[in-house]
Amino acid sequence: xxxxTQSQPEMSVxxxxxxxxxxxxxxxxxxYYLFWYKQPPSRQMILVIRQEAYKQQNATENRFSVNFQKxxxxxxxxxxxxxxxxxxxxxxxxxxxxxxxxxxxxxxLRVKS
Amino acid sequence: DAMxxxxxxxxxxxxxKPVTLSCSQTLNHNVMYWYQQKSSQAxxxxxxxxxKDFNNEADTPxxxxxxxxxxxxxxxxxxxxxxxxxxxxxxxxxxxxGETQYFGPGTRLLVL
Numbered sequence: 001x002x003x004x005t006q007s008q009p010e011m012s013v014x015x016x017x018x019x020x021x022x023x024x025x026x027x028x029x030x031x032y033y034l035f036w037y038k039q040p041p042s043r044q045m046i047l048v049i050r051q052e053a054y055k056q057q058n059a060t061e062n063r064f065s066v067n068f069q070k071x072x073x074x075x076x077x078x079x080x081x082x083x084x085x086x087x088x089x090x091x092x093x094x095x096x097x098x099x100x101x102x103x104x105x106x107x108x109l110r111v112k113s
Numbered sequence: 114d115a116m117x118x119x120x121x122x123x124x125x126x127x128x129x130k131p132v133t134l135s136c137s138q139t140l141n142h143n144v145m146y147w148y149q150q151k152s153s154q155a156x157x158x159x160x161x162x163x164x165k166d167f168n169n170e171a172d173t174p175x176x177x178x179x180x181x182x183x184x185x186x187x188x189x190x191x192x193x194x195x196x197x198x199x200x201x202x203x204x205x206x207x208x209x210x211g212e213t214q215y216f217g218p219g220t221r222l223l224v225l
Contacts, residue, residue, distance in 0.1 A: 052212075106154075
């Protein structure tokens, strides 16, 4: 079974600075998808970014980018120019062959003004 | 805009009184999922529908049931809610390829 590990329960970043959230996963599959979801206090899960394992190029979405290291099974999220609205719980997730999401435990991101 | 809608956003029920949570989607997705999320935890998959094909997770209590009368709607029925069932319930959808799941805003259930 796949597992997803987020080793940072909480992170803090100053507004306008850059922060990186870590995620590692374990799988024997070669083709899969990885995701970062954001969950603000409203509790709606919002897709931040998606990475297909077969793509070597790291995904980017505006201020959000990932560092995908397939051999190391690492999938970190970098948030540039952090904004107050980025404060939320961030979940790393792996989509397995059964189309089910395996979530990490989450990282709470705090943004200081 | 295409979206996933959950009603109600907040639901209060009494211990043991059946309750139904609703999810609808305008994305025309084949797959619909129900998750339970307790405070400060990751969502836990309860079950999902692939079209009309129901797939229950092995550790989902019998107290939880689901119905999907058509592509757009899916319901979560809790037959006899206990205090431990108080949680946020998230509905999500995906296409048949299932690359990405899109979530609704959730229903927060309180059991008195």
